[in-house]
Amino acid sequence: MSVIIWVAGVLAALSALGVVFSPQPLYSALSLVLTIGALAVIFLALNAQFLFVVQLIVYAGAVMVLFVFIIALLSPEAEDRVRVDFRFVIGAVVALGITVAMTVAARNGITFNASNVFRAQQIGQASDPYHAFAFDQSDIGTVNTAGNVQVVGGQLFTTFLLPFEITSLLLLVAVVGAVYLTRRRGTHTRPLRREAALARRPDLALEEDRIEVEVG
Amino acid sequence: MIGAFSDVFNVGRVGEDGIVVLFVKAVIVLLALATAAAYLTFAERKVAARIQLRVGPNRVGPLGLLQPAADAVKLLFKENAAPSGRDKLLYMVGPALAGGAAIFAFAAIPISGLTCVGGQLVGQGCNGGYAFHWDIIHVNVSLLFVLAVTSLGVYSLFLGGWSANSKYSLLGGLRSSAQLISYEMAVAFALVGAVILAGSLDLEKIVLAQHGVWFVVLQPLAFILYFAAALAETNRLPFDLPEAETELVAGYHTEYSSMRFGFYFLGEYINMVIVCAIATLVFLGGWLPLLPWIHSDWLGGLVGVGWFLAKVTALLFVMMWLRWTIPRFRYDRLMNIGWKLLLPLGLINIVVTGAIVAVRAS
Numbered sequence: 001m002s003v004i005i006w007v008a009g010v011l012a013a014l015s016a017l018g019v020v021f022s023p024q025p026l027y028s029a030l031s032l033v034l035t036i037g038a039l040a041v042i043f044l045a046l047n048a049q050f051l052f053v054v055q056l057i058v059y060a061g062a063v064m065v066l067f068v069f070i071i072a073l074l075s076p077e078a079e080d081r082v083r084v085d086f087r088f089v090i091g092a093v094v095a096l097g098i099t100v101a102m103t104v105a106a107r108n109g110i111t112f113n114a115s116n117v118f119r120a121q122q123i124g125q126a127s128d129p130y131h132a133f134a135f136d137q138s139d140i141g142t143v144n145t146a147g148n149v150q151v152v153g154g155q156l157f158t159t160f161l162l163p164f165e166i167t168s169l170l171l172l173v174a175v176v177g178a179v180y181l182t183r184r185r186g187t188h189t190r191p192l193r194r195e196a197a198l199a200r201r202p203d204l205a206l207e208e209d210r211i212e213v214e215v216g
Numbered sequence: 217m218i219g220a221f222s223d224v225f226n227v228g229r230v231g232e233d234g235i236v237v238l239f240v241k242a243v244i245v246l247l248a249l250a251t252a253a254a255y256l257t258f259a260e261r262k263v264a265a266r267i268q269l270r271v272g273p274n275r276v277g278p279l280g281l282l283q284p285a286a287d288a289v290k291l292l293f294k295e296n297a298a299p300s301g302r303d304k305l306l307y308m309v310g311p312a313l314a315g316g317a318a319i320f321a322f323a324a325i326p327i328s329g330l331t332c333v334g335g336q337l338v339g340q341g342c343n344g345g346y347a348f349h350w351d352i353i354h355v356n357v358s359l360l361f362v363l364a365v366t367s368l369g370v371y372s373l374f375l376g377g378w379s380a381n382s383k384y385s386l387l388g389g390l391r392s393s394a395q396l397i398s399y400e401m402a403v404a405f406a407l408v409g410a411v412i413l414a415g416s417l418d419l420e421k422i423v424l425a426q427h428g429v430w431f432v433v434l435q436p437l438a439f440i441l442y443f444a445a446a447l448a449e450t451n452r453l454p455f456d457l458p459e460a461e462t463e464l465v466a467g468y469h470t471e472y473s474s475m476r477f478g479f480y481f482l483g484e485y486i487n488m489v490i491v492c493a494i495a496t497l498v499f500l501g502g503w504l505p506l507l508p509w510i511h512s513d514w515l516g517g518l519v520g521v522g523w524f525l526a527k528v529t530a531l532l533f534v535m536m537w538l539r540w541t542i543p544r545f546r547y548d549r550l551m552n553i554g555w556k557l558l559l560p561l562g563l564i565n566i567v568v569t570g571a572i573v574a575v576r577a578s
Contacts (some may be wrong), residue, residue, distance in 0.1 A: 026378075030306075033371070044355070050417075053360040061367035065397060068371070072378045073390075142252060149417055 004045045012038035029067045036060045057124035241352045242323070249319055253485035254284035256532065263536040291478040294490040301381040301473045310376030311476040314369060314483030318490065321365040325493050326420050328503045328520030349420070350503075350517060357417040362494060363404060366449075366487065370396045371467045376480065380471035388467030391457055391547070398450040398539050399455075399555040405562030407444035409435045409569040410498045423502035430501040439499045439563050443531075446491040448554065451484065453539040457547055492525075492531035500527050 001035060018031030036059045044052040156164050258273065258280070263273030274280040293510050295538065330340035377389015411417060413434060414425035434441045448455035459467030469480045474477050489495075496502055503520030517553040545553065 026306075049355040049357050050360075053357050053364045056364035057360065057367060061364060061370070061400075062397075065370055065374070066375060067395065069390075069393065074373070117375075 008038045008041040008045065012042070023069045026068065029064065029071050032067070033060050033064045035066065048148055050152055126212055223512065235457060245322060245352060246319060248483065249322060250485050252489055253482045256286060256485045256488065257287065257481070258284045259532075260536050260539075267537070267540040288478075291475050296474040296476065298381055298473075299380050302471070303379040303381070306375045306379035308476075310372050310379060311472065311479035311483075312372075313375070314372035315479040316483075317369040317372065318483040318486035321362045321490050322486065322493075324355060324358040324361040324365075324419070325490065326351040326354075326358070326423070326495070326502070327493075327524050329423070330420065331517040344383065348517070350521065351419075352377055353507070354377075354420075355418075358419040359407065359411065359417045359422065359494070359498070362419075363400075363407075363489065367396075367400055369483065369487065372480075372483065377468035377473065382471050384465040385416045385468055385470045388459065388465075388470060392451060392455065392459075392468050395448060395451075395455065395457055395550065396555075398551060399445045399558075402445035402554055402558035402562055403442060405447055405470050405559060405566060406438045406445060407494075407498055408562070409565045410437040412566070412573055413571050419497050419502070421482060423504060426501045426504060430499065430504075432499040435499065435565070435569070437561065438496070438569075441562050442495060442499070442567070443534075445554070445558055446495065447535065447538065448550070450487045450491055450535075452488070452535055454542040454545050455550060456544060457538075457550055460544060463566055475481040488532060488535060489528065492528045492535070495531055496524060496527040498530075502527075 012035050015031045015034035019028045019035065022028040036055060040052045040055040040060070042047075043055060050156055236293060261283075262272040262280075264270075273283040276286045277283040306380065328347060329349040330342065331350070333346040333348055351358070354359075373396065374389045374393045377385040377387075377392070378501050380386075410422060410431045413431060414422040416425070425431075447453075451457075451459060459469070469477055472480060503524040505519065
């Protein structure tokens with residue numbers, strides 16, 4: 001198992017570098033798909049089978065397909081070099097900070113909330129950091145006996161009901177907003193819009209358009 | 217300790233088979249799928265011929281049975297013509313992914329019930345002995361696994377269409393990707409009802425939950441929705457817009473030839489098998505026999521494989537039958553059916569099923 005984790009981890013790291021350094025935007029997006037896939041394999045090796053599948057369906061199967069779609073359709077120019085400017089510095093600092101924070105967390109355990117309801121604690125050896133965590137109230141055996149799906153579902157609809165519902169509401173708002181923004185507005189049909197434009201800037205009209213405007 | 221757990225509770229068995237067993241299983245599945253895909257093309261031509269009062273291929277070998285072999289040889293030895301402006305890497309990745317994703321998805325499909333070698337079947341696990349699962353990788357979310365992996369196939373269509381640098385392929389790729397994404401929702405929602413009834417995403421458990429009555433009886437609407445959406449997912453008539461021969465040049469694989477084209481074909485036919493296998497497992501009782509007769513030994517397992525294959529074959533025939541009977545939908549109709557008919561009906565089905573299950577449970 002740990003061999004699989006190492007292979008997938010190296011693959012994830014390499015493909016993440018590919019996301020940043022690919023000259024072609026489409027290759028960047030596809031590298032991200034590979035990263036997501038490698039992470040999914042790590043989840044599977046850790047026996048988080050539900051997470052593995054969700055990672056593939058949601059990110060690789062849905063979100064990234066849209067990314068690839070947009071990139072391929074707009075076909076932006078290939079970037080010739082990496083520019084080191086203000087944004088680059090900000091990004092580098094944030095990435096470094098997150099990396100440090102995650103390393104510290106992986107070594108020392110994480111506390112998710114103040115009342116210690118859902119605290120991940122370190123139970124494994126430092127030499128085996130991949131199996132270092134278990135949730136306070138249920139050890140690994142219980143989670144897997146019930147099956148990941150049941151545990152995740154149970155937690156979502158009890159402990160995390162409010163955040164879950166708020167998130168779903170947020171997504172619904174986003175969907176409605178997207179539909180509203182892309183909807184073709186109202187009653188203006190094509191010729192009407194053309195006439196309106198001609199009325200605004202008659203000097204740009206063609207010869208026959210000008211005649212129409214004068215007659216009309 | 218963990219090992220003992222997983223035998224009883226049927227979880228966490230990824231890689232629990234020895235490497236040799238896994239390898240043998242994988243080789244058998246690979247060969248069987250490749251052969252099945254080849255002979256499905258043959259069956260399709262025969263069925264088409266019978267429906268159109270023709271004879272069909274009958275020249276190569278007895279009854280034309282060697283036709284698929286001849287086709288394979290032809291595909292392999294044909295010149296591999298490729299457009300010069302193509303994206304070299306992605307142009308190769310496309311067909312490989314089409315075949316690969318489809319074959320990979322089949323790894324999680326159980327073709328028969330759990331067989332205990334040298335042990336006793338207790339409930340859904342083995343008491344001692346070697347628990348032989350009739351799938352390659354046994355995850356406890358195998359239904360979702362199959363859906364997830366087949367959903368990656370959309371990359372092959374899109375990349376194939378895009379990388380060829382041709383407007384015909386690009387349009388074909390766009391059409392097919394849009395169609396696949398739209399109908400994935402309908403497929404997933406149609407399956408949720410059965411999942412609620414079974415209380416599990418494990419295909420083995422879903423089948424075992426149908427011991428008394430198959431889910432096609434309890435979920436007739438979901439079955440119809442699933443089959444309709446599955447036709448669209450596999451680009452079959454009446455939803456074969458991606459490669460509508462009479463409208464587009466050939467769709468996303470316009471610029472492909474030789475064996476690369478063959479891989480797209482392979483992926484498509486294996487996808488048909490997968491779709492029918494899922495329909496069989498979720499709605500038609502999988503390997504459960506029509507007569508109440510089940511054994512936990514090798515014989516029972518093999519008989520189960522027989523039942524499973526028979527049901528899958530019947531569904532495959534229905535797919536071919538539909539292809540040569542129903543005309544193609546227009547593109548806007550196709551989208552309307554997916555989003556405004558199949559999806560709402562699927563949602564209604566989920567709500568009703570969930571309500572009934574909740575009422576009965578309380």
